[in-house]
Amino acid sequence: MTRPPALDGIRVLDLSRILAGPWCTQNLADLGADVIKIERPHVGDDTRAWGPPYLKDGDGQDTTESAYYLSANRNKRSVEADMATPEGAALIRELAAASDILVENFKVGGLAKYGLDYDSLKAVNPRLIYCSVTGFGQDGPFAQRPGYDFMIQGMGGLMSITGERDDLPGGGPQKAGVAVTDIVTGMYATVAILAALQERHRSGLGQHLDIALLDSHVALLANQNSNYFNSGVAPTRAGNAHQNVVPYQVFAASDGHLIVATGNESQYRAYCRAIGVPELGDDPRFATNRLRVTNREVLIAMLTAIMLEGRRDDWIAKLEAVGVPCGPINNIAQAFAHPQAQARQLRRDLPHPSGGMAPVTASPLRFSASPVVYRRAPPLLGEHTEEVLRDVLGKSDDAIAAFKAATAKTP
Numbered sequence: 001m002t003r004p005p006a007l008d009g010i011r012v013l014d015l016s017r018i019l020a021g022p023w024c025t026q027n028l029a030d031l032g033a034d035v036i037k038i039e040r041p042h043v044g045d046d047t048r049a050w051g052p053p054y055l056k057d058g059d060g061q062d063t064t065e066s067a068y069y070l071s072a073n074r075n076k077r078s079v080e081a082d083m084a085t086p087e088g089a090a091l092i093r094e095l096a097a098a099s100d101i102l103v104e105n106f107k108v109g110g111l112a113k114y115g116l117d118y119d120s121l122k123a124v125n126p127r128l129i130y131c132s133v134t135g136f137g138q139d140g141p142f143a144q145r146p147g148y149d150f151m152i153q154g155m156g157g158l159m160s161i162t163g164e165r166d167d168l169p170g171g172g173p174q175k176a177g178v179a180v181t182d183i184v185t186g187m188y189a190t191v192a193i194l195a196a197l198q199e200r201h202r203s204g205l206g207q208h209l210d211i212a213l214l215d216s217h218v219a220l221l222a223n224q225n226s227n228y229f230n231s232g233v234a235p236t237r238a239g240n241a242h243q244n245v246v247p248y249q250v251f252a253a254s255d256g257h258l259i260v261a262t263g264n265e266s267q268y269r270a271y272c273r274a275i276g277v278p279e280l281g282d283d284p285r286f287a288t289n290r291l292r293v294t295n296r297e298v299l300i301a302m303l304t305a306i307m308l309e310g311r312r313d314d315w316i317a318k319l320e321a322v323g324v325p326c327g328p329i330n331n332i333a334q335a336f337a338h339p340q341a342q343a344r345q346l347r348r349d350l351p352h353p354s355g356g357m358a359p360v361t362a363s364p365l366r367f368s369a370s371p372v373v374y375r376r377a378p379p380l381l382g383e384h385t386e387e388v389l390r391d392v393l394g395k396s397d398d399a400i401a402a403f404k405a406a407t408a409k410t411p
Contacts, residue, residue: 005032015104022072023186029075044381058355073378080382105133128206137212149179156217185216246292256312261325350377
């Protein structure tokens with residue numbers, strides 16, 4: 001029997017924009033929370049203007065809804081309110097008093113002048129879980145500086161280990177192809193909020209969560225940090241090879257490229273047999289992963305020459321038949337066309353107020369009894385202002401009209 005979504009009955013006030021904060025609140029919305037997104041009048045979330053491409057309406061024409069904005073804002077309700085005005089700040093305080101969670105990504109201390117900082121809102125709602133997402137955290141010498149994904153990828157070390165080796169053509173610093181710092185920060189913020197909700201069951205109180213892009217990014221480096229801690233040597237770029245496992249990389253075939261990822265000794269020996277060189281599986285130079293890492297250059301030169309002699313799909317078929325992890329390098333269109341992606345319904349299409357359908361990527365969170373529900377396409381700017389003021393705050397028609405008139409005058 002299907003039960004309500006996991007966060008059904010939880011209300012989230014979303015004061016964030018761009019990606020890290022909205023990614024977090026989209027997670028919460030997918031899990032059933034009522035997420036109310038506060039947006040600047042007439043402008044909204046910065047990413048609404050980050051196009052092309054834009055969503056198509058029912059006639060196939062561009063709307064003003066950017067594809068970027070659509071990626072992080074489904075299942076939310078949008079309210080236009082200007083916190084720089086007394087009316088807007090008062091409305092946000094009322095909503096905070098009626099919410100369980102608040103997520104914001106303003107500069108450190110920036111909301112205090114509006115009475116929207118944690119200490120101010122804790123006084124009116126002691127149960128409020130208040131999550132601040134910033135570039136560098138609430139303290140330290142860089143706390144007041146803005147932080148953006150690209151610059152954090154550089155500062156935090158990722159670009160020093162991403163890209164082709166410096167001694168090979170094309171070598172040099174390279175960022176990831178997606179804003180991984182923002183995404184992982186949004187995920188850490190989600191985890192922290194869910195933990196704080198659990199703690200609130202015991203204490204009855206909320207708390208302030210301090211989630212920083214730099215902290216999250218450094219944590220993302222995982223085994224590369226541990227490599228540095230335990231060797232005293234900072235890892236460098238290795239292109240499409242693995243720092244700690246061999247062979248675990250891209251190989252060129254005669255008609256394309258494939259990935260081979262041997263994660264243990266039995267897979268390595270099965271790989272050697274499948275490509276016709278079983279003797280390499282027992283060669284004393286390569287008998288263990290430690291030896292293969294030490295003698296990487298010699299082994300990879302031999303494997304590279306062998307792999308070039310066959311066709312990509314033939315190699316994949318042979319390796320899959322013996323249980324060696326491998327696969328092609330797909331573009332995004334090919335990834336969504338893959339039969340496993342199709343079976344898992346990784347693309348969803350949601351009805352949009354424009355008359356068209358808004359394509360979104362499915363949540364990877366799967367529940368057997370309280371599943372994610374795709375309730376709403378990413379909202380139009382201010383689409384739910386009246387609805388929220390009436391249903392959440394109990395405002396009268398006159399009060400709603402007065403607020404909307406004041407908002408319309410906001411420059």
